Amino acid sequence: MAQETPAGDLRLANLTKTFGPFTAVDDLSLTIAQGSFFALLGASGCGKTTTLRMIAGLEEPTSGQVLLGDRDIAGLRPYKRPVNTVFQSYALFPHLDIFENVAFGLRRRGIRSVDSQVREMLSLVQLDGYERRRPTQLSGGQQQRVALARALINHPQVLLLDEPLGALDLKLRRQMQIELKRIQTEVGITFVHVTHDQEEAMTMADTVAVMNAGRIEQLGAPADIYEFPATAFVANFLGQSNLIAGEVSGSNGDDTLVTARGARFSVPSARARADEGPVYLGVRPEKLHLAGAAVQVPAGSQHLEGTISDASYVGVSTQYLLRTSWGTELSVFVANSGTQQRFAVGERAVAYWDPRHAFLLGRRADEDDRTTPVLDQPVGASS
Amino acid sequence: MSRVSRWLAQHWVMGVALLVLGYLFLPIAVVAALSFNRPSSRLSYDFNEFTLDNWRNPCATSDMCDAVLRSAQIGFLATVAATALGTLMAFALVRHRFRGRSGLNVLIFLPMATPELVMGTSLLALFVAGGVPLGFWTIVIAHVMFCLSFVVVTVKARLAGMDRRLEEAAMDLYASEWQTFRRITLPLVLPGIVAAALLAFSLSFDDFIITNFNSGTTVTFPMYVWGAAQRGIPPQVNVIGTAMFAIALLLVLATMLRGRRARRSAITAAVPAPRAASRS
Amino acid sequence: MSILAHVPAGSGQPASPPQTARSARYRFLPYLLLLPGAAWLLLFFAVPLVQLASASLYDPEGSLSTGYALTWAFGNYPTALQQYWPQFSRSFLYAGMALVLALLMGYPLAYAIAQKAGRWKNLLLVCVVAPMFTSFLVRTLAWKTILSDNGWLVGLLRDVHLLGPDGRLLATPIAVVLGLTYNFLPFLVLPLYASLERLDYRLLEAASDLYASPLKTFRRVTLPLSMPGLIAGTLLFFIPATGDYINAELLGTPNQYMIGNVIDSAFLVRLDYPQGAALSFLLMSAILAVVFVYLRRAGTEDVL
Numbered sequence: 001m002a003q004e005t006p007a008g009d010l011r012l013a014n015l016t017k018t019f020g021p022f023t024a025v026d027d028l029s030l031t032i033a034q035g036s037f038f039a040l041l042g043a044s045g046c047g048k049t050t051t052l053r054m055i056a057g058l059e060e061p062t063s064g065q066v067l068l069g070d071r072d073i074a075g076l077r078p079y080k081r082p083v084n085t086v087f088q089s090y091a092l093f094p095h096l097d098i099f100e101n102v103a104f105g106l107r108r109r110g111i112r113s114v115d116s117q118v119r120e121m122l123s124l125v126q127l128d129g130y131e132r133r134r135p136t137q138l139s140g141g142q143q144q145r146v147a148l149a150r151a152l153i154n155h156p157q158v159l160l161l162d163e164p165l166g167a168l169d170l171k172l173r174r175q176m177q178i179e180l181k182r183i184q185t186e187v188g189i190t191f192v193h194v195t196h197d198q199e200e201a202m203t204m205a206d207t208v209a210v211m212n213a214g215r216i217e218q219l220g221a222p223a224d225i226y227e228f229p230a231t232a233f234v235a236n237f238l239g240q241s242n243l244i245a246g247e248v249s250g251s252n253g254d255d256t257l258v259t260a261r262g263a264r265f266s267v268p269s270a271r272a273r274a275d276e277g278p279v280y281l282g283v284r285p286e287k288l289h290l291a292g293a294a295v296q297v298p299a300g301s302q303h304l305e306g307t308i309s310d311a312s313y314v315g316v317s318t319q320y321l322l323r324t325s326w327g328t329e330l331s332v333f334v335a336n337s338g339t340q341q342r343f344a345v346g347e348r349a350v351a352y353w354d355p356r357h358a359f360l361l362g363r364r365a366d367e368d369d370r371t372t373p374v375l376d377q378p379v380g381a382s383s
Numbered sequence: 384m385s386r387v388s389r390w391l392a393q394h395w396v397m398g399v400a401l402l403v404l405g406y407l408f409l410p411i412a413v414v415a416a417l418s419f420n421r422p423s424s425r426l427s428y429d430f431n432e433f434t435l436d437n438w439r440n441p442c443a444t445s446d447m448c449d450a451v452l453r454s455a456q457i458g459f460l461a462t463v464a465a466t467a468l469g470t471l472m473a474f475a476l477v478r479h480r481f482r483g484r485s486g487l488n489v490l491i492f493l494p495m496a497t498p499e500l501v502m503g504t505s506l507l508a509l510f511v512a513g514g515v516p517l518g519f520w521t522i523v524i525a526h527v528m529f530c531l532s533f534v535v536v537t538v539k540a541r542l543a544g545m546d547r548r549l550e551e552a553a554m555d556l557y558a559s560e561w562q563t564f565r566r567i568t569l570p571l572v573l574p575g576i577v578a579a580a581l582l583a584f585s586l587s588f589d590d591f592i593i594t595n596f597n598s599g600t601t602v603t604f605p606m607y608v609w610g611a612a613q614r615g616i617p618p619q620v621n622v623i624g625t626a627m628f629a630i631a632l633l634l635v636l637a638t639m640l641r642g643r644r645a646r647r648s649a650i651t652a653a654v655p656a657p658r659a660a661s662r663s
Numbered sequence: 664m665s666i667l668a669h670v671p672a673g674s675g676q677p678a679s680p681p682q683t684a685r686s687a688r689y690r691f692l693p694y695l696l697l698l699p700g701a702a703w704l705l706l707f708f709a710v711p712l713v714q715l716a717s718a719s720l721y722d723p724e725g726s727l728s729t730g731y732a733l734t735w736a737f738g739n740y741p742t743a744l745q746q747y748w749p750q751f752s753r754s755f756l757y758a759g760m761a762l763v764l765a766l767l768m769g770y771p772l773a774y775a776i777a778q779k780a781g782r783w784k785n786l787l788l789v790c791v792v793a794p795m796f797t798s799f800l801v802r803t804l805a806w807k808t809i810l811s812d813n814g815w816l817v818g819l820l821r822d823v824h825l826l827g828p829d830g831r832l833l834a835t836p837i838a839v840v841l842g843l844t845y846n847f848l849p850f851l852v853l854p855l856y857a858s859l860e861r862l863d864y865r866l867l868e869a870a871s872d873l874y875a876s877p878l879k880t881f882r883r884v885t886l887p888l889s890m891p892g893l894i895a896g897t898l899l900f901f902i903p904a905t906g907d908y909i910n911a912e913l914l915g916t917p918n919q920y921m922i923g924n925v926i927d928s929a930f931l932v933r934l935d936y937p938q939g940a941a942l943s944f945l946l947m948s949a950i951l952a953v954v955f956v957y958l959r960r961a962g963t964e965d966v967l
């Protein structure tokens with residue numbers, strides 16, 4: 001089973017899952033390199049768990065393939081796959097104690113002397129001494145760590161983690177993140193990690209995929225996705241973006257020209273996802289700077305004027321809202337480095353940015369400015 | 384004064400409950416007392432004189448002990464058969480989609496909604512029409528029939544409350560279908576099956592009405608009591624009644640104490656069952 | 664990260680077909696599991712009912728010795744009903760009265776165990792179930808002792824003049840109703856307990872916070888939330904109580920006989936199978952009719 005053959009890449013090919021009329025996973029194709037740390041992000045209900053379940057063999061795909069190396073494992077029963085899962089709901093066996101829960105996989109594979117391995121695993125997740133407790137006698141976070149230990153101990157070729165750290169407090173979560181990352185690099189297991197925590201996804205993963213309604217909206221290295229999102233959804237799901245509705249009005253050498261609200265802006269064509277029709281001009285809040293008046297804006301920058309409508313001090317930075325003449329509120333994060341001018345609510349101000357930090361995204365003709373983050377996501381995390 | 388009325392307002396429900404419990408235990412107390420009685424005459428039910436004789440030789444009336452033994456045998460056979468068949472049905476109903484499901488649910492529900500009398504008489508009509516001699520085996524057949532629905536309902540409730548993801552987790556951890564059943568499903572459903580079996584046994588052991596129609600000349604314990612009631616009941620009947628009560632109570636208390644740690648005690652598993660016990 | 668790439672769409676092999684061998688086995692499995700039990704129920708429950716239905720239409724002139732002929736004698740029904748109407752209506756009357764009594768006793772009991780008993784909960788629950796382990800007949804006979812004319816209860820009631828000097832309890836409708844109430848009370852209490860136990864105590868506190876009056880809290884919150892258990896419990900009480908004849912036989916006289924006594928004697932004493940069958944069917948249809956009307960009005964049909 002595990003570790004007999006080199007695993008090879010995990011490939012999903014045109015994977016689709018429908019529940020009656022509802023399509024939970026829609027023609028998903030992607031490759032996850034052997035030994036890499038892959039993070040799957042997406043709003044609740046977008047099909048992340050369903051995707052993992054198809055990889056684990058707990059859900060039969062409506063169509064499509066799951067390949068490990070060159071082997072199509074879609075037809076294998078779950079217990080024949082070198083894949084283990086840390087379940088979103090833990091699914092610890094209530095009638096077995098912690099030791100037996102962790103030893104379960106080893107025992108099923110006929111391994112006799114499990115004692116030292118289990119103890120090692122339990123101390124890895126800091127649960128020494130809990131061997132003889134029942135799952136119901138543990139806290140939520142402890143249960144989660146048992147679930148992790150129970151899967152990890154099998155050294156599978158692919159480990160599927162469905163929000164494994166969700167119930168842990170911040171400190172323990174950071175520890176476990178480091179621990180997980182260390183295990184992953186040491187053992188060379190392919191990790192597929194579903195999480196709601198963008199920071200977690202970005203710091204741990206080699207590759208991040210953002211899912212929306214059963215499809216992958218964008219996939220790539222964390223920094224690439226963050227710096228140059230592919231869609232408005234990604235731009236606002238991962239961190240926060242100011243998206244201003246405009247039209248492409250032409251091009252000028254390497255730049256694409258955009259008209260928005262009567263003003264003209266330019267963006268390097270390499271950072272444009274669309275070169276005609278309605279577009280969004282996007283700038284991240286931390287890429288915006290504030291100045292008291294248009295004359296103070298450095299040459300080469302582009303700017304928008306407005307009134308400060310809100311200023312919240314959050315320690316490392318101050319987060320301003322700048323209300324433009326047409327009512328849209330732009331987010332501006334200004335680092336509290338001590339050298340920046342402070343603005344008060346009601347003051348006039350100018351937000352400016354380097355055109356090389358802006359990006360252009362396709363837009364449906366009827367869509368308006370989007371500056372608020374997608375609900376249920378922490379604002380501006382990992383900026 | 385207001386303290387008293389506040390106390391009353393808070394505790395009257397408990398008071399009523401204790402009174403009702405007293406009502407439930409009153410006849411048991413009488414049975415227990417009479418088991419130590421030396422009756423003055425055959426038809427007298429009054430407490431006459433304390434004695435341990437009845438407990439020392441409960442089998443003084445040997446046909447009574449035969450009847451108890453026979454009831455136990457029938458109860459055992461009916462329990463084994465009904466629990467086996469009913470558990471299989473419960474698994475099919477909870478775990479599989481198939482055609483004819485609602486029809487089957489009606490077939491399982493109806494015996495619980497049918498007066499025992501009607502079941503007894505209709506079975507009698509069948510046996511008579513089919514020329515089947517009445518006796519031990521016709522009683523077993525009848526008992527399996529009316530216990531079956533209660534087993535299905537009890538096991539089904541337990542099974543439906545079980546998290547499917549536990550089995551998925553087991554399969555994910557290299558347990559084959561059979562190992563998953565053996566290591567995860569069965570241990571988790573077992574309390575439900577045990578509760579169902581206990582229920583089936585008590586239903587069968589205590590059944591009078593259906594048995595009365597299908598027993599021919601075979602005598603079970605309830606039938607013995609029924610017959611004796613006309614002639615005067617030997618005090619040993621009360622010994623049996625008290626002993627059964629005591630054994631059952633100890634059994635339940637023991638499981639309760641043992642199961643205190645694992646919250647799902649047999650009691651909890653049996654809670655959907657009560658409906659069950661409706662057979663006398 | 665160049666190691667990552669989307670697999671070009673459409674390049675994959677055709678979708679893997681569902682695993683036909685396994686799913687075929689799975690399609691037959693439920694039928695295999697169901698077969699023995701369902702066959703048993705069909706053979707020994709459904710078929711006999713049909714048999715009984717046809718027996719109820721036999722020529723009433725026949726007898727066990729001369730044999731019966733199926734003459735579609737629908738007249739058996741009106742005849743039986745006419746002849747035994749008093750016992751028939753009495754069954755429903757007694758069962759109904761017993762039900763009211765049982766509700767008055769059972770609801771507070773179930774409520775107290777579920778919400779007030781704290782750590783005594785399980786013990787009290789056992790106490791409700793425990794009496795059932797003593798044989799049904801033995802318990803009923805004990806009631807006969809308790810209610811007997813020279814027992815302490817009658818003596819007490821006579822002393823306080825609740826009963827006249829010659830008043831009795833045994834052999835009266837009171838005794839039969841009391842016996843019915845007693846014997847089937849646990850079947851009312853247990854389902855009721857199960858739904859009251861799930862009731863969140865904070866809901867009651869929230870309600871008393873909002874409505875203030877305990878009576879209103881009960882009517883608006885407790886009662887509606889315990890409805891499923893109440894319905895299941897009432898049915899489990901009412902169905903066997905209506906068909907019972909042991910209590911009438913042991914605690915009453917022929918004047919208190921219920922329809923069960925008549926059916927019993929039709930089959931076992933008078934050997935009048937057509938009439939016994941017709942009465943059985945009348946009883947069953949009447950009960951089912953009551954059950955369905957009741958479930959309709961209670962607005963739920965999936966209690967059991």
Ligand SMILES: Nc1ncnc2c1ncn2[C@@H]1O[C@H](COP(=O)(O)OP(=O)(O)OP(=O)(O)O)[C@@H](O)[C@H]1O
Pocket residue numbers: 019022024042043044045046047048049050051088
């Ligand atoms: N067995 C099922 N039957 C019908 N619909 C289902 C089933 N399982 C999942 N779904 C639906 O498929 C969609 C995707 O579910 P999935 O569990 O994959 O979401 P998720 O991305 O993991 O969400 P979350 O972040 O909340 O865990 C949801 O809309 C869900 O309601």
Ligand SMILES: [Mg+2]
Pocket residue numbers: 048049050088162
């Ligand atoms: Mg999920």
